[in-house]
Amino acid sequence: MSVALRHTDDGPVLRNLEQLLAAKEIVITCGSGGVGKTTTAAALGAMAAAELGGKVLVLTVDPARRLANALGLERFGNVETRVPTELFEAAGVEPRGELWAAMLDTKESWDALVRTHAPDVETRDAILANPLYQNVTGKFVQSHDYIAMERLYEIHASGRYDLIIVDTPPTRHAIDFLEAPERMADFFSSRLLRWLIAPYRNRLISAASKPFYKVADTILGAQFLEDIAEFFILFQTMYDGFVERAKAVTRTLEDRRTTFVVVSTLESAPVHEAEFFIRALDDRGFHLGAVVLNKVLPDYLLDPSAAASASTMVERSAVVAGKLSPELGEPAVVGRVLHEVGESFLNYRVVATREAEQRAELGRSPDVVATAPYLDADVFDLGGLLRLGATIWR
Amino acid sequence: MIDLLDRRLLFVTGKGGVGKTSIAAALAMLAAEQGKRTLVCEVDAKGNLADFLECGPTAFEPIEVAPGLSAMAMDTEDSLKEYLSLQLKVPLLARVGPLAKTFDFVATAAPGVKEILTVGKLCWEVRERNYDLVVVDAPATGHVVAQLAAPQAINDLVKVGRIREQTRWMVDILSDPAQTGAVIVTAPEEMPVSEALELAERVEDETTVELAAVIVNKVLPELFGRGEEEVFELLGDPPHVDDLAVAVGGPVEPVLDGARLAVNLRRTRAQHLERLRTELPAGPELVYVPYLFTRTHGLRATRTLGESLAAELGV
Numbered sequence: 001m002s003v004a005l006r007h008t009d010d011g012p013v014l015r016n017l018e019q020l021l022a023a024k025e026i027v028i029t030c031g032s033g034g035v036g037k038t039t040t041a042a043a044l045g046a047m048a049a050a051e052l053g054g055k056v057l058v059l060t061v062d063p064a065r066r067l068a069n070a071l072g073l074e075r076f077g078n079v080e081t082r083v084p085t086e087l088f089e090a091a092g093v094e095p096r097g098e099l100w101a102a103m104l105d106t107k108e109s110w111d112a113l114v115r116t117h118a119p120d121v122e123t124r125d126a127i128l129a130n131p132l133y134q135n136v137t138g139k140f141v142q143s144h145d146y147i148a149m150e151r152l153y154e155i156h157a158s159g160r161y162d163l164i165i166v167d168t169p170p171t172r173h174a175i176d177f178l179e180a181p182e183r184m185a186d187f188f189s190s191r192l193l194r195w196l197i198a199p200y201r202n203r204l205i206s207a208a209s210k211p212f213y214k215v216a217d218t219i220l221g222a223q224f225l226e227d228i229a230e231f232f233i234l235f236q237t238m239y240d241g242f243v244e245r246a247k248a249v250t251r252t253l254e255d256r257r258t259t260f261v262v263v264s265t266l267e268s269a270p271v272h273e274a275e276f277f278i279r280a281l282d283d284r285g286f287h288l289g290a291v292v293l294n295k296v297l298p299d300y301l302l303d304p305s306a307a308a309s310a311s312t313m314v315e316r317s318a319v320v321a322g323k324l325s326p327e328l329g330e331p332a333v334v335g336r337v338l339h340e341v342g343e344s345f346l347n348y349r350v351v352a353t354r355e356a357e358q359r360a361e362l363g364r365s366p367d368v369v370a371t372a373p374y375l376d377a378d379v380f381d382l383g384g385l386l387r388l389g390a391t392i393w394r
Numbered sequence: 395m396i397d398l399l400d401r402r403l404l405f406v407t408g409k410g411g412v413g414k415t416s417i418a419a420a421l422a423m424l425a426a427e428q429g430k431r432t433l434v435c436e437v438d439a440k441g442n443l444a445d446f447l448e449c450g451p452t453a454f455e456p457i458e459v460a461p462g463l464s465a466m467a468m469d470t471e472d473s474l475k476e477y478l479s480l481q482l483k484v485p486l487l488a489r490v491g492p493l494a495k496t497f498d499f500v501a502t503a504a505p506g507v508k509e510i511l512t513v514g515k516l517c518w519e520v521r522e523r524n525y526d527l528v529v530v531d532a533p534a535t536g537h538v539v540a541q542l543a544a545p546q547a548i549n550d551l552v553k554v555g556r557i558r559e560q561t562r563w564m565v566d567i568l569s570d571p572a573q574t575g576a577v578i579v580t581a582p583e584e585m586p587v588s589e590a591l592e593l594a595e596r597v598e599d600e601t602t603v604e605l606a607a608v609i610v611n612k613v614l615p616e617l618f619g620r621g622e623e624e625v626f627e628l629l630g631d632p633p634h635v636d637d638l639a640v641a642v643g644g645p646v647e648p649v650l651d652g653a654r655l656a657v658n659l660r661r662t663r664a665q666h667l668e669r670l671r672t673e674l675p676a677g678p679e680l681v682y683v684p685y686l687f688t689r690t691h692g693l694r695a696t697r698t699l700g701e702s703l704a705a706e707l708g709v
Contacts, residue, residue, distance in 0.1 A: 308644050
């Protein structure tokens, strides 16, 4: 695949994450659930602030509480908060720049959007109070994706940060959020929508005569349709703005200052999702900067001579135990230990072999593939983030 | 607590990455092998279910994938058409296509409605007794609660109209533990456990469905028994480690490192498991399924999972 070539015609080939993050203004991490996407985004942010300098923002979605704590997010949430330099110092690092973080709160972000862009106070209040608005913005999956992109656009346009790392919402298909701006624009400018609310705008048209309304009326009840119509009529006042901004967001995503980092583990479901996503990026002409593989098993599991040793330990555990010093313990116990150790190695070897195949598949496309091993402990503070970041940085 | 497989409708849910679909497939397969006419339904049609059953692509129309076991995938447009013709006796319009698209549009804007179609379809299969057990591979987290609460929620949003009348019988099925149960699949890791605990609370607070079981997938085996870990530690030190290399006739350091990794992984995960055990409210059955080293998908994997589940559930 030649995705990377298309975007490097005016710059050096970027060989690792450090170079990638130094060259870009927006880094978007994506991937399926459970692969460590948010942690990776935070780790990259920490490394960028520490090593590259400047003002770095990590925009997260639904982080684990401990990770949120590590970034000082428990109290502030939606508002951008600076990660205190003391936290870096506690980890033994003097950062060259500043790390900021925010947790995307969908409801608050939508409310902020409405407050900013509603044409007048009455409309603003009517929308905020509308029960459908609460539902749509709270539960409508695509609204979640859309608002993340909106927030990104707003932040980038403000020029407040040198680097923005965006952790994407966990959607059913990771690709959904890429299409969210377009879909939202379609949503608001569609003829279907105008047709739907037309009877309620123009009392002269008789709703009862249209078959759709008959059926919908039967299913949902007339009041409900009126409620929906009112909601969309209110929102219509912000249409043009939505459409404009949706287009602007899409342009930002396509810009060469934006890059995507696909995060995955080497289990088959995440790998399939990652492959699908890489193709989708290519289809849309977005830049695939890197693939980050988390929880990668160590290479020694693939070493054939180690495997031979492990087999010996399993098959001839008693014999081998007999050759060892009695200081170790009872030969029967030693034999059992050897057997267990050997068997465990062979079990993990099977997994590692499978994962190596998956890795070969994924590693074909991007220029940068970074791998992170299982860490000794879960990441729950800035030190842990920096340790994780260090394994994938160069 | 009524046995899982003796119920009529099971919603299997859990955070992405824990193996929810594989467990749903395994439960369904187990039920079918027990002689129950079983339907397994994928709600977010990603095609994963087909991988675990090694069947063709799933569709709204169920296909028989094994004796007594059928599989299907939810589809808004198809379920709407079925709903209109069966439930409301509304004559099908000549152009049902555009109507369904519009409905999809409106339904997405008014949540509860789309969920109703999904839950409605499933409850309907239970009511019609086409199957003894319906296993639902439900979407991860938030949405499943919306689905389970939908029949009640729709009542708040929709004041009149046939849809409101239609939800009473659904509520009856969902709130009867003899018929319906929720199953949360999780794994012994930080986020999955947190999500599982949160989900358990939400199912309890926001729905009338009983949480029947929490299935912990990918549980790693204990490597060493009593007194063995000390031996292992000594083994790693000179002169024993050198003696071992000689006795084995090859490198042993990587093999020992592998064991250390295994112990470490197990230990970290055990902490999360402990948290789950302590914080999970009493009621749901806690079931453990071991990590499969040799296979991660396909029919063989599903069968192996089914065997573990059978042992745990005492089937």
